[in-house]
Amino acid sequence: MKIFLENPNLLIKEFNEMAAISQGKAFITVGIEIQKQEIETIKNYRTELIKLKKDFVTRKLENEANLIYCIDNSLLAIQFELQMLVNIKEDKMSEAWGNLVNAQVTYGTVIKNYPFELQSENGYIERLESYEKLLFPNLYFQSVGGIIKKSHCSICEQNYNKCDHVKGKLYNGEICCRIITEMDLEEVSLVENPANKHCRVLTIEQNGKKIDILTLREGSTTANNSKLPGKSGFSASLTEICF
Ligand SMILES: [Zn+2]
Incomplete structure (x- = not known):
């Protein structure tokens, strides 16, 4: 395996901390304004990640670029999850369903590709499936x-x-x-x-x-x-x- 030029462990550690904070706000009881703010925080962080990924791609560091994809999309999945909760509170149920599916699909691409163990993976897909079963009726x-x-x-x-x-x-x-x-x-x-x-x-x-x-x-x-x-x-x- 190629040696990372930047410290990947530091990046993974930072990601895990960030994911833990965001997931701590992904409960239906948490204030809607706090969830909206967290969505913005994730978006801003992801903008930085995308810049870093571009830099890796330019330097032809494929493993590093792939790692950033996984981190970025794990956070994007949480962003969709938070958005789903906001949608429900705003009585936008069709959008809520769309965002739940987006979270599942986005995280699915990470699971199939991640090069390292990401802590937040533990049970995340199951968590999204639980929303589907508990919050939404049977769909066709x-x-x-x-x-x-x-x-x-x-x-x-x-x-x-x-x-x-x-x-x-x-x-x-x-x-x-x-x-x-x-x-x-x-x-x-x-x-x-x-x-x-x-x-x-x-x-x-x-x-x-x-x-x-x-x-x-x-x-x-x-x-x-x-x-x-x-x-x-x-x-x-x-x-x-x-x-
Ligand atoms: Zn091709």
Whole structure:
């Protein structure tokens, strides 16, 4: 293994301390203003991390860049978790679900790639799963099937089938994604364990009325759903499928 030019142990120690403080504020009982402030603290720290990563990439220090990716994304997962709690307090349930899924997906990329043991990993995925079970009702998901016509690799931008990069793996501090730009849709099916938990049924119809699955309120969906594409009761995101 390459020798780190900066002291990685110091960085990991700093990260673990920071993660412990942030996680200490990731409880539903903690004041919303304190959680919002913590989100900003994490964002600012991550800005510094990204600068450090760029420096490592320039110096072609791949292990170091990958370590920064893992630290950055572990903190990003906590940022999403805090945001989910804020969303719940602000009665933005659709966004809350979106942020929980973001936290799970983000942390999933870390677990698959981390080069060192990060303390905050202990049970974190299980913690996020507990939120899912305790705070949200059973949801219905969709899975899309089709023939990929055009896709490219996010690392080298070549046709995905023609390069050696593997989706979900880290290269110089960046995760490889297969970016699908053209696909023939063959089917959409209801599934229990989807690849993409953003892709869910938003409303059900009862007595001719559309009911939001999360809030049971009448109406198409919660107003804060604007970021998600698709207004016909389904939300889907097909642009980047990493896993
Ligand atoms: Zn590639």
